[in-house]
Amino acid sequence: MDAFGLLAEHLEEAQRVLESAMTVRPRCAVILGTGLGAVADAMTVHGRLDYAAVPHHPVSTVESHQGRYLWGTWAGVDILAMQGRFHLYEGYSPQDVAFPIRLMARLGITVLILSNAAGGLNPLFRPGDLMLITDHMNFTGTNPLVGPNVDLLGPRFPDMSEPYSRRLQEIARQEALRTGILLREGVYAGVLGPSMETAAETRFLRAAGADAVGMSTVMEVIAAVHAGLKVLGISVISNVNRPDCYEPVPLEQVIRTASASGPLLMTLLERALPKISLIAQGKSSDGKNPV
Numbered sequence: 001m002d003a004f005g006l007l008a009e010h011l012e013e014a015q016r017v018l019e020s021a022m023t024v025r026p027r028c029a030v031i032l033g034t035g036l037g038a039v040a041d042a043m044t045v046h047g048r049l050d051y052a053a054v055p056h057h058p059v060s061t062v063e064s065h066q067g068r069y070l071w072g073t074w075a076g077v078d079i080l081a082m083q084g085r086f087h088l089y090e091g092y093s094p095q096d097v098a099f100p101i102r103l104m105a106r107l108g109i110t111v112l113i114l115s116n117a118a119g120g121l122n123p124l125f126r127p128g129d130l131m132l133i134t135d136h137m138n139f140t141g142t143n144p145l146v147g148p149n150v151d152l153l154g155p156r157f158p159d160m161s162e163p164y165s166r167r168l169q170e171i172a173r174q175e176a177l178r179t180g181i182l183l184r185e186g187v188y189a190g191v192l193g194p195s196m197e198t199a200a201e202t203r204f205l206r207a208a209g210a211d212a213v214g215m216s217t218v219m220e221v222i223a224a225v226h227a228g229l230k231v232l233g234i235s236v237i238s239n240v241n242r243p244d245c246y247e248p249v250p251l252e253q254v255i256r257t258a259s260a261s262g263p264l265l266m267t268l269l270e271r272a273l274p275k276i277s278l279i280a281q282g283k284s285s286d287g288k289n290p291v
Contacts, residue, residue, distance in 0.1 A: 007095065007102075008150060010056035014099075015106045021049050022071050022107075026078040027280035028273070029109045031085050031100075033116035033216060036236065036258055040081050042266045046072040051084075057103075058096045060084040075273040080109065087215050089194035094144035098223035102153055105227035111168070111280040112224045114233045115265060117258040118214035119197070120240035121206045122186055127240060128261045130268065131184040132172055133164055133233035136218050137210055140192045144223045154226035163221050167279055168232035175271040181264060186211025188235060190218030199243035212237060230279065234268070236261045 023046045032040060050068045051059045060067035066083040073079065086097045104112065118131070125131070149156040176183035189205045191197065193215035197205065205213055212235050224231050238254040278284065 008152060011099070011102055011106055013055045014057055014103050017054055018049060018069065018103065019107060021047060022080070023047055024071050024073070024078040024080075025108060026071065026080045027109060028077060028111045028113065028277055029080040029082070029104050030113045030269070031082045031115065031220065033085060033114070033236075033258070036115050036117070036262050036265065040070050040083055042270060043070060043074045043079065043081065044072045045070050054103075056099070058086045058092055058099060060086065061090045075270045077273045077277040079273070080104065080107070085216055085220070087194075088140055088142065088192055088219065089215055094142050094146065094219050097219040098144035101220050101223040101229070102227060105153075105224075105229060109280075110229060110282075111165075111276055112220075112229045112231050113269065113276070114217055114220060114231065116188075116214050116217050116233075116235050117238045117254055118188060118212035118235035120212055120237040121189070121202060122184070122211040123240070123242065125184055125186075125211070125237050125240050127237060127257050128264075129182065129184050129237040130176075130261065130265060131186050131188075131212055131235040131237055132169055132176075133188045133212075133217075133235060134169065134185050136163065136188040136190055136221060136233075137208065138190055138218045138222070139205070140190055140218060142219075144219050145226055154228065158222075158226045160222075160225060163225050163231060164233050165230040165279075168230060168276060171272050171275045171279075172232060172234070172268065175275075176268055179267060179271055181268055183268070184211075184237070188217060188233065189213040191215055197241065199246045202241045202243040202246075206243075213241070232276065234265060236265060 189210035
């Protein structure tokens with residue numbers, strides 16, 4: 001059996017274990033990034049399972065990532081949440097990082113909401129701001145789709161003209177406006193890490209058109225688009241990189257800022273989830289079946 005046949009077998013085994021444990025069958029999933037794990041406190045949790053208990057599943061090695069699945073309801077919507085994610089800088093391959101996304105697709109997830117903590121590049125941003133991700137740039141030097149394609153997982157050349165669903169973005173904008181939440185918008189640059197960007201790299205990324213930079217999300221979004229999922233991405237701006245007056249940013253500060261913005265993100269998602277759920281069920285955001 002080749003490596004990609006083995007991947008399909010591993011996904012089937014992981015699906016069997018997670019599916020047998022879950023007491024709900026959600027269509028929406030949320031990935032909670034650095035410092036944002038406490039957002040799960042808003043959920044009514046029906047059950048949880050550590051990543052280590054799922055066959056062939058990667059496990060979190062970053063201290064601030066708890067490393068478990070939660071399922072339950074939030075804002076009246078059945079939901080699956082990942083408390084912690086995986087990064088290339090941990091030594092995982094792109095296929096490892098994509099494994100949970102492909103697993104979610106097999107579980108029937110159709111909408112994926114991703115959050116992350118990111119360094120701001122746009123000088124108008126402030127620490128603690130929320131940024132709606134409108135697009136991304138992949139500066140990691142790799143891709144989870146490299147190698148033979150598994151047709152059951154998705155097409156050989158997935159279209160990336162709309163990696164972040166415009167319909168989901170509009171819902172987020174509307175709910176931010178209704179609740180008075182300042183929601184920035186911009187392009188996310190994904191880098192390998194784990195070293196932080198130099199001042200010269202910051203200038204380059206900003207000149208390339210990026211508004212924020214981080215070490216996650218891009219691999220997951222590519223895998224999600226490949227699997228046919230609709231994606232909503234929101235970054236918490238943990239700091240703002242100003243290359244002409246560059247200052248160190250300790251990880252503790254990143255986590256502290258992201259955690260402080262957690263309730264704001266929680267409010268936005270809580271308001272948006274009912275409409276997002278309708279889209280996950282194949283309906284329009286007003287509850288009608290699309291023509």
